[in-house]
Amino acid sequence: MLLAACAIFFINFTASGYANEFYSAAAQAGSVSWKAFLWVSLDSGNAITVDKPPAAIWLMALSVRIFGLNSFAILLPEALMGVATTYLLYATVRRYWGNWAGIVTGFIFMLTPVVALMFRFNNPDALPVLLMTGATHALLRSLEYANHPSGNRKRTWWMVLAGALVGFGFLTKQLQVLLVLPGFALAFLLASPTDMVRRILDSLAAILP
Template structure:
């Protein structure tokens, strides 16, 4: 594994003891460095690594961008909502199907926000509608590469990136304007944040950084709800099991970090739902995706 574990003699961390050991150096700078050190040291990229990364990203751009407009407006239901959001900020906020704000589409509006902003910038066209999807495809490919590279090396990341973007369903997903593109990007980002949280040693400095990575992971999962509702929660059991088993801290700290992630997830997922409840029905469109019994 190219991303090697830091030795206890250099960084005060042992992957077997899961504890921080006092550094031998008396230098304040050395102590601070050891306190903030990570369990994994990322290897430097060689020139060949950079070339391989560039080729991978160029291929990803080719897959997701060439002949992007072949499906024209793709899902015209969502394209219509994106057009409405491009001319009305109220329709933008609610994900309305029309600029008159009569009713929303059948999904929360997060994915529509990206398309509507693109249409506002570039004007209404098939390319403007699908541009955010293709960009998210390239971003997801790179994020997946970066996640795998940290622990298994550059070439494992390159191979993973190619496998991902050459998978037919991925090539289709990021060339179409359903909410799945944003959902997959957010879930991949949450996976990256979760794994980053496990890199820090069991020390107050490392613990604080670990907590913030968990908060980020929770926020990304939470924002997946305004993208495609409860589908984003499918990864939660695996996330919880991985963190509770692999975190280098004691059980109390693991539970606290998990609660912090859950709190950020609730905030990221719940603010828009709360908005639909507290805003009077006369001031917003009918929420087409929320069950009627939840609406005032």
């Protein structure tokens, strides 16, 4: 499954060239100026910033710092995130519904046309999908622990991780990543194996990051 994911996301993935040149320019600027990197400036002189939060462009800028300015460096983070999301989705489904369910889910995901496009282009959509998938995994893991002190601590830390991933997603696509929060809140408040007070406290802990 992962070999198929690598084939889908990597084979001829530089065919788009610099893809969205607006974000590629910001990645190039961030690769030569840490100030431009921090503020995702469109140019290394920091005359103007781009119209998106910084997280997705940070990854591209770091890749360009390592590999130089080229199509491979610009699009490498996107393809890697595609493979990582496929695996994380597989691992999440496999944990609760078995290996074949996870494999089928992974293939359905990677063979969805918009997914193949999203993870082979440098618009800032790949990272939020990876982060929301990770947050979903963390939320489901938090529901596994029984209501005792050790289980409560582990549950809280998984909820904190879920909140941190959603928060980092806000640095990628702002309010778009918050679309999952109502579902997260409902699932946790209904299914958490503890009393309502503890459920609310864990939910508040997830908000803190």
